Structures are given as C-alpha cells and as structure tokens.
C-alpha cells in the first residue's frame with residue numbers, strides 16, 4: 001500500500017540522516033562525549049556547567065588567553081539588544097555571484113591600514129571556504145598561527161572547529177569561516193570597539209555576499225558584534241536570532257572550549273540547533 005511505502009521511505013530517509021550524522025561524529029572524533037540524538041548522554045560525558053565569568057567576555061581565536069578583558073560593548077545600543085527570532089522568514093537567497101562579490105570585498109580591503117591592528121600583523125586573514133556555503137562560522141580575530149598563515153582557524157582551536165564541522169556532517173571546504181577583525185590584535189588582546197567598528201563592515205559584506213542558510217557566531221565577540229548586543233554569550237546562545245533575515249546561532253568559541261571541555265555538551269546542543277537549518 002502507498003501509505004506503508006511512504007512510511008518506509010520516511011524511515012529510510014531518517015536512518016540515512018542518522019547514519020550521516022554518526023559518520024560525521026566519527027570523523028570529527030566527537031564520539032564519546034556527545035549526547036546521541038534523542039538519547040541519553042554517555043555516563044562519562046561532561047555535563048553542561050554554569051559558565052564561568054569568562055563566558056561574559058570576548059574569547060579570541062588563540063591558543064592562550066593572556067589577559068582577561070571587560071565585556072566588548074559598554075552597553076546595549078538603542079534598540080540593538082539581542083532578540084530571539086520570532087516570525088519565520090523566507091529562506092535567505094545567496095547573491096548572483098557570491099565568489100565575485102567576495103573577491104571585490106577582498107580587493108576593497110587591500111593592504112588595509114584602516115585601524116591600528118595593521119601595525120603588528122603578519123598576514124591579513126580575510127576568510128576562506130565556499131562562497132556558496134550554507135553555513136558561515138564567524139570568530140573574533142586571527143591568533144598566532146592564523147596571522148602566520150593568513151588563514152582563519154588553523155591552530156588548535158581550528159582543529160576543534162573542524163571536528164565541530166564534521167559533527168554536522170559537513171567538511172571545512174564546504175562552509176565559510178571568517179572573523180570579526182581581519183588582523184591579529186597584539187598579544188592576542190581583544191579587539192577594541194573602535195577596531196571592530198572599522199573592520200566589521202567587511203564582515204557584514206562577506207555575510208551579505210554569501211547569505212548562507214545559517215550563521216554560527218563563535219564566542220561573545222562575534223555574537224555581540226553581529227547582534228549589536230552586550231548580552232553574554234551564555235544568554236545569546238539560548239535562542240536562535242536573525243541577522244538580516246538569516247538565522248543566527250551562537251555558541252562558545254573553540255578556544256574557550258579547549259580550556260573548558262565541560263562545555264562540550266552545551267556546544268553540541270548548539271550545533272544541533274544549527275543543523276536544523278541545514279536539512
């Protein structure tokens with residue numbers, strides 16, 4: 001009967017979906033601590049803990065945090081506080097030629113000296129990945145290794161980000177990865193509000209060029225910048241937001257995760273939210 005066949009087809013699709021996810025987890029090396037879909041977490045899996053005070057602060061893409069900093073923004077801009085998405089909106093549509101648009105943005109950026117971060121940078125880190133990515137990750141700024149190689153997320157935090165990407169059943173080359181600021185702040189300090197103000201328009205143009213299905217902000221700096229919010233990442237990550245009509249999820253920065261593995265369960269929960277927009 002058609003009804004039975006429809007049910008079998010649906011079951012087959014669901015099983016394929018689960019198989020694809022498990023493959024991603026295996027490839028990502030995330031087995032063991034990730035809560036299976038619809039199941040209980042392994043006995044030894046870390047539990048999401050109450051985020052420490054550092055959660056309230058920007059966490060850059062770097063291997064070592066040398067200093068603690070105050071929150072990124074002094075206060076919420078008028079009408080700019082992060083709000084959860086309420087009304088469903090039509091799916092975002094990429095531009096006609098996102099690759100050409102990204103090239104044009106890179107040309108405009110040039111050998112940028114618009115802010116003081118250019119003084120001590122090695123290489124400018126524009127971003128990389130698929131111009132037609134359905135998912136864009138946004139971090140804070142380049143760290144030591146990124147500054148050396150001119151590529152985003154290539155250090156230890158980058159390796160962990162790749163595991164997160166694999167856990168979603170995707171590959172690094174299939175997503176787009178960039179940062180709020182394109183040059184490494186000296187001594188890995190947090191970029192200042194004026195540096196972010198000068199550089200972030202290029203990030204916004206990158207996102208407009210790609211217009212992915214979903215944006216994942218990594219850490220407080222990216223989330224606060226895109227949402228013009230001063231809320232801590234622990235609060236922002238609880239909801240799906242919208243950036244110019246595109247769903248935006250936020251989670252902890254991989255560099256923070258490296259030092260706080262107890263938050264892996266929380267990050268996995270956030271990734272499941274991201275994944276809903278990729279199916």
Ligand code: SF4
Nearest residue numbers: 112115118182183199
């Ligand atoms: S951080 Fe951005 S605005 Fe500042 S120099 Fe680098 S590319 Fe230019």
